[in-house]
Amino acid sequence: MTADTITAADIRINARWLIPIEPAGAVLKNQAVIIQGTRIVAVTPQEQADREFRTRETVDLPYHVVMPGLINMHGHAAMTLFRGMADDLPLMTWLNDHIWPAEGRFISKQFVADGTQLAMAEMLRTGTTTFSDMYFFPEIAAQVAHDAGIRAQICFPLLDFPTSWGSGPEEYLSKGRAFIDTWKADDYIMPAIGPHAPYTVSDGPMAEAVRLSEDTGARIQIHLHETAFEVTEASEKLGKRPTARLAELGVLRPETQCVHMTQIDDSDISLLQQSGAQVIHCPESNLKLASGLCPVQKLIDSGVNVAIGTDGAASNNDLDLFGELRTAAMVAKVVAGDAAALSAHKALEMATINGARALGRDHELGSLISGKLADIIAIDLSDPFLQPVYDPASHLVYSNHGRSVSHSWINGVPQVQDGRLTRIDVADLMLRVDDWAGRIREQAD
Numbered sequence: 553m554t555a556d557t558i559t560a561a562d563i564r565i566n567a568r569w570l571i572p573i574e575p576a577g578a579v580l581k582n583q584a585v586i587i588q589g590t591r592i593v594a595v596t597p598q599e600q601a602d603r604e605f606r607t608r609e610t611v612d613l614p615y616h617v618v619m620p621g622l623i624n625m626h627g628h629a630a631m632t633l634f635r636g637m638a639d640d641l642p643l644m645t646w647l648n649d650h651i652w653p654a655e656g657r658f659i660s661k662q663f664v665a666d667g668t669q670l671a672m673a674e675m676l677r678t679g680t681t682t683f684s685d686m687y688f689f690p691e692i693a694a695q696v697a698h699d700a701g702i703r704a705q706i707c708f709p710l711l712d713f714p715t716s717w718g719s720g721p722e723e724y725l726s727k728g729r730a731f732i733d734t735w736k737a738d739d740y741i742m743p744a745i746g747p748h749a750p751y752t753v754s755d756g757p758m759a760e761a762v763r764l765s766e767d768t769g770a771r772i773q774i775h776l777h778e779t780a781f782e783v784t785e786a787s788e789k790l791g792k793r794p795t796a797r798l799a800e801l802g803v804l805r806p807e808t809q810c811v812h813m814t815q816i817d818d819s820d821i822s823l824l825q826q827s828g829a830q831v832i833h834c835p836e837s838n839l840k841l842a843s844g845l846c847p848v849q850k851l852i853d854s855g856v857n858v859a860i861g862t863d864g865a866a867s868n869n870d871l872d873l874f875g876e877l878r879t880a881a882m883v884a885k886v887v888a889g890d891a892a893a894l895s896a897h898k899a900l901e902m903a904t905i906n907g908a909r910a911l912g913r914d915h916e917l918g919s920l921i922s923g924k925l926a927d928i929i930a931i932d933l934s935d936p937f938l939q940p941v942y943d944p945a946s947h948l949v950y951s952n953h954g955r956s957v958s959h960s961w962i963n964g965v966p967q968v969q970d971g972r973l974t975r976i977d978v979a980d981l982m983l984r985v986d987d988w989a990g991r992i993r994e995q996a997d
C-alpha cells in the first residue's frame with residue numbers, strides 16, 4: 553500500500569456498533585464512517601479505514617451505536633408551546649374547545665419561530681435529523697429550520713376557513729405556490745402541501761392541491777382516518793369513506809402521505825396498495841386521544857410503506873422518536889395478536905428508510921451507505937439502564953430513551969456533540985419559552 557492510495561476526507565466516526573439500515577437487519581462492529589463535505593464516502597471496517605483514509609477530524613465512539621438520523625414524518629412543531637396545556641380529552645373536544653381557541657389567540661410569526669425552535673431543540677437532542685411540519689406561517693418554520701441546518705418537510709396549511717395565515721383556500725393556495733417556489737431548491741427544506749383533513753377541505757381545493765403537487769413535485773400530507781367519527785360522518789353525509797373520496801379526487805398517489813389511518817378496513821388498504829400512497833403512523837397521539845390503532849403489520853404485509861411521526865407535542869406530549877418507536881413496536885404486536893409483529897429492526901426502518909421513501913428521498917437519506925447525505929446519529933449505550941448489550945437494535949427500540957443520543961450530524965455538520973446542541977442557543981430559547989408560557993397561563997386563569 554503506497555501513500556498515494558490514501559484519500560483525504562473531513563470526518564471519521566469510529567463506531568463500536570453500526571446499524572446501517574441497508575442491508576436490512578445488519579449490525580456491524582468496529583466500523584468507520586467517513587464523511588467528505590455533505591456526504592458519506594465510505595462505511596468500512598476500522599482497520600481498512602486506517603489504510604485508506606486520512607481525515608482532519610476523528611470522533612471515537614467506543615460505547616456507541618451509530619445509525620442514520622431519524623425522520624419524524626408528522627408534527628406541528630410550534631405546538632410545543634402548548635405542551636401539557638389540555639390533556640385527557642377526546643380529539644374533537646380537544647380541538648374545538650382548547651387548541652383552536654388558543655391558536656386563534658396566540659399564533660403569530662414570533663410564536664411559530666419560538667415554538668419551532670423549541671421543537672427542533674428537542675428533536676435534535678433525541679436523534680431526529682429530518683422532521684415534517686404542518687402549521688401556520690410555514691415560511692417562518694422553513695426559515696428557522698434552514699438557519700439551524702435541520703432538514704425539514706414544511707407543509708403549508710390548506711383549509712376551507714380563514715386562519716391567521718390566510719382568508720380561505722384561494723389565498724392559502726396562492727401563498728402556498730409562492731412558498732414552494734421560494735424553497736424548492738433549498739438544501740434543507742422540502743416545501744409541501746398540507747390539506748388539513750378530509751372534513752376541513754372540500755373537493756375544489758383538494759383537487760387544486762393535487763394539481764399543485766403535479767406541477768411542482770411537492771408532496772401532499774393529510775390527516776386521514778384519524779377517528780371513527782371522521783369515517784362514519786363522511787359515510788353518512790357523502791355515502792363514501794374518506795379514502796374513497798380522496799381516491800376519486802386523485803389525492804391518493806405515491807406523492808401523498810396519509811397520517812394516522814387508525815380506522816381502516818380492507819377497502820382502504822386496497823386503495824393504499826393500488827395508489828402507492830404513504831402511511832404515517834403516530835401511535836402515541838392516537839393512544840392519547842383514544843383515536844384508535846393503525847394496523848401497521850397488516851399494512852406492511854400488504855406492501856404499503858409505513859413511516860412514523862410523533863404528531864404535535866400537545867397530543868403526545870414529547871417529540872422523542874425513540875419513545876414513539878417503542879410504543880409503535882408494542883402496539884403493533886397487540887393489534888396483530890403476534891409478538892413477532894414489527895420487530896426492532898422493522899421499527900428502526902420505519903423511522904429511517906421508510907420516512908425517506910415517503911419523502912421521495914430514499915436515494916439520499918435513511919441509511920448509511922456511501923454516496924448518501926451525512927445525516928448520522930450516535931447513541932451512547934454505556935449507561936446502566938442500557939447494560940448489558942447483547943443486541944443494540946433491541947436496546948434502541950425497547951430500552952432506550954432519545955436522551956441517550958450523544959451525537960448527530962446533518963449534511964456532515966455537527967448538531968449534537970456529547971449530548972449538547974451546537975447550533976441552538978438553549979438559554980436564550982428558554983427565556984422566550986418562559987415568556988410565552990406566562991402569557992398562555994394568564995389567558996387560561
Ligand SMILES: [Zn+2]
Pocket residue numbers: 626627628775811863864
Ligand atoms: Zn397532526
